[in-house]
Amino acid sequence: MTDTDIKKGLAGVVVDYTAVSKVNPDTNSLLYRGYPVQELAATQSVEAVAHLLWTGELPTGQQLATLREAERENRALQPDVKAAIDLIPLDAHPMDEVRTAVSVIGARETRGTLNVMDAVGTPQQNLERSTRLFGELPAIVAYGQRRRRGLEPVEARDDLDYAANFLWLAFGEEADEVVVDAFNRSMILYAEHSFNASTFTARVITSTLSDLYSAVVGAIGALKGPLHGGANEAVLHIFDEIGSAENVSAWLDTALTEKRKIMGFGHRVYKRGDSRVPTMKAALDTLVAHYDRPDVAALYDALEAEFVARKGIYPNLDYPSGPAYNLIGFDTLTFTPLFVAARVVGWTAHIMEQQASNALIRPLSAYNGPDERHIEGYVPDTSTI
Ligand code: CMC
Numbered sequence: 453m454t455d456t457d458i459k460k461g462l463a464g465v466v467v468d469y470t471a472v473s474k475v476n477p478d479t480n481s482l483l484y485r486g487y488p489v490q491e492l493a494a495t496q497s498v499e500a501v502a503h504l505l506w507t508g509e510l511p512t513g514q515q516l517a518t519l520r521e522a523e524r525e526n527r528a529l530q531p532d533v534k535a536a537i538d539l540i541p542l543d544a545h546p547m548d549e550v551r552t553a554v555s556v557i558g559a560r561e562t563r564g565t566l567n568v569m570d571a572v573g574t575p576q577q578n579l580e581r582s583t584r585l586f587g588e589l590p591a592i593v594a595y596g597q598r599r600r601r602g603l604e605p606v607e608a609r610d611d612l613d614y615a616a617n618f619l620w621l622a623f624g625e626e627a628d629e630v631v632v633d634a635f636n637r638s639m640i641l642y643a644e645h646s647f648n649a650s651t652f653t654a655r656v657i658t659s660t661l662s663d664l665y666s667a668v669v670g671a672i673g674a675l676k677g678p679l680h681g682g683a684n685e686a687v688l689h690i691f692d693e694i695g696s697a698e699n700v701s702a703w704l705d706t707a708l709t710e711k712r713k714i715m716g717f718g719h720r721v722y723k724r725g726d727s728r729v730p731t732m733k734a735a736l737d738t739l740v741a742h743y744d745r746p747d748v749a750a751l752y753d754a755l756e757a758e759f760v761a762r763k764g765i766y767p768n769l770d771y772p773s774g775p776a777y778n779l780i781g782f783d784t785l786t787f788t789p790l791f792v793a794a795r796v797v798g799w800t801a802h803i804m805e806q807q808a809s810n811a812l813i814r815p816l817s818a819y820n821g822p823d824e825r826h827i828e829g830y831v832p833d834t835s836t837i
Contacts, residue, residue: 485509490731492504498639498797523587537552558664561581597785597786619631635780642794655667658803659812659814679713683716684774688778694755726769729768736779
């Protein structure tokens with residue numbers, strides 16, 4: 453085996469088929485089950501897109517009503533989940549809360565499944581589990597933010613659709629339509645992105661015939677990292693460091709001299725720009741106008757223009773979504789949990805696809821450790837005991 457046989461980071465490796473979404477870096481496009489994501493974000497609800505990703509088709513009116521009813525039935529913050537979250541220190545990262553909460557839900561929802569051969573569940577069970585998780589996550593994410601602000605959880609609102617209710621749960625007041633629309637778009641754009649690190653993690657776990665919740669818990673762990681989902685909150689840290697548009701040049705000089713990664717830029721697949729960015733940037737622009745914050749747009753534009761000019765590396769979705777969530781009023785620490793609530797749809801679509809045509813995911817490695825050696829001759833050093 454030679455160095456060229458090693459596909460570090462699995463870069464460029466095609467490991468399976470998927471019908472869930474298609475990323476095409478040449479045409480800068482992203483299709484969910486064939487539909488361009490920007491068309492879906494402009495016209496559909498998060499719930500309709502969830503139906504599309506799970507089943508392969510946009511819902512009929514009746515199917516959408518049924519999904520919305522199921523989602524509403526699961527909106528409440530359950531006592532077991534609240535109790536588990538309350539055990540987590542307030543200065544732990546909220547992704548730890550979300551990861552723990554899904555673990556608790558998994559134990560609750562798979563109770564009695566003591567024969568490990570039954571862990572995987574039936575396709576119908578897994579569709580129902582996906583819907584329930586989709587319904588429960590907003591209250592979990594919102595409660596995390598509220599308890600860090602010293603606030604009690606608020607009751608879900610059955611008269612509001614998913615995105616509007618999510619904002620209600622987080623802030624305890626009804627959001628303006630323009631804000632709901634921008635948030636709805638962001639959740640659709642975040643819902644799915646083929647074999648990214650967290651989705652692949654979910655598929656690896658699923659491939660062992662483990663259960664859907666275990667796969668989602670693993671995916672949340674993968675998403676937490678700043679090279680993946682954690683980048684949206686890292687963008688805000690950068691914005692805070694820079695302060696305002698006129699500081700961009702000097703800040704970038706130092707950052708590049710220090711060989712820092714500029715969060716919210718670059719992508720493993722897209723090399724000429726992330727297909728989701730123009731749609732999310734348009735949503736950010738509506739928020740900038742709504743909240744009258746031209747300073748945010750100025751900083752955004754200045755950093756993008758200067759970094760692209762210097763490095764030829766383009767923004768990814770986390771670059772516009774970070775400032776958008778900040779304008780809506782979310783704490784920076786809540787950004788990646790919001791990504792979880794959206795991406796759970798894509799993860800579970802992939803989990804169900806993996807289950808339907810499973811093969812254990814088990815790659816090979818090239819060994820570069822010591823040559824074979826033997827215990828005979830090993831004498832423990834006891835001088836420091
Ligand atoms: N800032 C500075 N330099 C960069 C950046 C960046 N954001 N992205 C890539 N580069 C440079 C990198 O230093 C390397 O340069 P050199 O060849 O001189 O060492 C070159 O570009 C190739 O980068 P890489 O990290 O080897 O490429 P990759 O395909 O492994 O990286 C990436 C993809 C997303 C990990 C990387 O672009 C990055 O770390 N970006 C910042 C974090 C970020 O925004 N992540 C969100 C990704 S999109 C949303 C998601 O999927 O979650």
